[in-house]
Amino acid sequence: GQQVMxxxxxxxxxxxxxxxxxxxxxxxxxxxxxxxxxxxxxxxxLIQLVKSGEVKKQKRLTFQFGEAKxxxxxxxxxxxxxxxxxxxxxxxxxxxxxKVIFGPGTSLSVIP
Amino acid sequence: DTEVTQTPKHLVMGMTNKKSLKCxxxxxxxxxYWYKQKAKKPPELMFVYSYxxxxxxxxxxxxxxxxxxxxxxxxxxxxxxxxxxSALYLCASSLRGxxxxxxxxxxxxxxxx
Numbered sequence: 388g389q390q391v392m393x394x395x396x397x398x399x400x401x402x403x404x405x406x407x408x409x410x411x412x413x414x415x416x417x418x419x420x421x422x423x424x425x426x427x428x429x430x431x432x433l434i435q436l437v438k439s440g441e442v443k444k445q446k447r448l449t450f451q452f453g454e455a456k457x458x459x460x461x462x463x464x465x466x467x468x469x470x471x472x473x474x475x476x477x478x479x480x481x482x483x484x485x486k487v488i489f490g491p492g493t494s495l496s497v498i499p
Numbered sequence: 500d501t502e503v504t505q506t507p508k509h510l511v512m513g514m515t516n517k518k519s520l521k522c523x524x525x526x527x528x529x530x531x532y533w534y535k536q537k538a539k540k541p542p543e544l545m546f547v548y549s550y551x552x553x554x555x556x557x558x559x560x561x562x563x564x565x566x567x568x569x570x571x572x573x574x575x576x577x578x579x580x581x582x583x584x585s586a587l588y589l590c591a592s593s594l595r596g597x598x599x600x601x602x603x604x605x606x607x608x609x610x611x612x
Contacts, residue, residue, distance in 0.1 A: 418598060429589055429603045430542060475541055479598040485530060485554045487597035489541035 410476035522590030
């Protein structure tokens with residue numbers, strides 16, 4: 388069945404260092420979404436990628452969608468303490484437009 | 500307005516109680532979702548309503564009963580819950596389906612004693 392995996396599970400970085408999380412799917416995706424959940428908070432939408440090879444930037448965040456549309460990455464340049472949280476990738480279930488599958492998430496800690 | 504409102508924010512209930520969680524959105528979204536989230540885990544889909552009809556039930560125990568009174572409201576009725584049901588319950592909505600951006604409410608943190 389369809390699976391979405393993320394690595395690493397946890398990442399601890401010094402403030403100012405870069406951070407990358409990777410999302411991999413067992414199947415080709417129609418699109419992929421990224422969400423951020425702060426500690427004690429709820430998931431908040433960051434970006435949606437649709438096209439093969441797509442790259443989108445939001446200030447210090449860079450999102451990529453693989454050429455085969457089976458993987459994606461989120462890169463944060465020069466992390467800040469405000470980047471702390473868990474980053475989830477999410478993709479529509481291959482057999483149902485009504486369902487989305489979330490990756491297990493990458494928890495980012497930033498040491499000031 | 501991109502807000503999904505959930506009430507209550509916190510709920511403590513005994514195993515014999517009956518309670519309801521409420522969710523409301525006024526974005527004109529036609530898909531609404533209930534998720535359950537345990538600590539350090541991703542949201543786990545429970546139910547999906549599409550155009551006010553239940554379209555997905557992820558084999559959720561019958562002690563959880565969803566209801567969609569209209570396109571803006573979603574309820575989750577709780578009865579005879581177990582301590583392992585303690586979790587953060589998230590409501591979300593999207594324009595048409597899960598392939599669209601999902602907007603999450605702040606959640607209800609439920610403790611079952």
